[in-house]
Amino acid sequence: MQSGNTQSNRILTDIIPYLPGRVRYAVSNLDRPVLKDIDEIRLRAGRPVMLSCSGRDFFLWETGQVSEYPENGLVLSVDELNDMVLRICENSFYAYQDDISKGFVTIRGGHRVGLVGTPVVENGRIINIRDISSVNVRVAREITGCGDGIVKNLFKNNRDIYSTLIISPPGMGKTTLLRDIIRTVSNGIKNIFDGLKVGVVDERGEIAACYRGIPQNDLGCRTDVISGINKKEGMEILLRSMSPNVISLDELGNPDDVSTVLQVMNAGIRLLATAHGYDADGLRERRGFRELFEAGCFERFIIISANNEYLYELKVMDGEGNVLGIDRKNYRQHINSCEFSDGRVYLFPKTNRENRVYSGNSVILNGT
Helix, strand or coil: CCCHHHHHHHHHHHHHHHCCHHHHHHHHCCCHHHHCCEEEEEEEECCECEEEECCEEEEECCCCCEECCCCCCCEECHHHHHHHHHHHCCCCCCCCHHHHHHCEEECCCCCEEEEEEEEEEECCEEEEEEEEEEEEEECCCCCCCCCCCCHHHHEEECCEECCEEEEECCCCCHHHHHHHHHHHHHHCECCCECCCCEEEEECCCCCCCEECCEECCCCCCCEEEEECCCHHHHHHHHHHHCCCCEEEECCCCCHHHHHHHHHHHHCCCEEEEEEECCCHHHHHCCCCCHHHHHCCCCCEEEEEEECCCCEEEEEEEECCCCEEEEEEEECCCCEEEEECCCCCEEEEECCCHHHCCCCCCCCCCCCC
């Protein structure tokens, strides 16, 4: 798992150079405990800059302080936003037109920059976005080893795995877990598992996060990635060209993909995939999954859940619903606040908050 300092340094080195000058200064002056917990930096023309940190939203001041309320927040102009997008596109909107038309650009480090504005439509297809009004920088997090507690339940023997579906509600880390399992299956485990060739269809760039063709996330030494293409075509290309033992997909469920998934399974290739949901029974009757369940495509299910105590649970089940293993660990803590004797309000994770006092800039809530 990445340390807080490593995550802070990734933001400082990968993301800050693209930000407008005033935002760059403010983010650079954030307290490190806040900086390392940033999930998103949302920039909107004529509106205050907002940070999403561990499940809570805060508005950024020019001084590097944050508040729960938008008053005194740093407000960007349209020109500042356009200049930022131009830097992201390396001074060439034309070179990045395909990415812009899809609504996002991946930058070094695997961070995704989402863009919205006025779509330019030609023959019923979006070919560009003009008058960009909002930019959302999603901070990439790679948590190496998060699947170590359950991955051995997916091994059929030392040279094969069970086809596996990871199920969780949005935002629970299923893509992060998928990425870590891909890495382990690809690299192998000494004296336990030999490692397999894995083909990844990275439709939205969230698994490998390729930048100029190079995966920014570690997916293992036997992994090949095809990105920016729909799952159906991506699987077909991998089948024809890379002879994978395993094909991996994120957010399965499009009915158009079913026939190709069945083709993959009939070729003896294993699947590692994710889906939005709460359990296997809930998916079983959904369009796009019914045929896959009836064909017995998945032999293992990993159900991800978390409770109010921030306990993160990975439950591995077989196709009959039998529980094979459970791994519990601390989930990423939501940020909370606390008032000290000098009247200032500080932000930090809930756990052990009574013992945490951070030096540096004051992180102010409620405008005090």
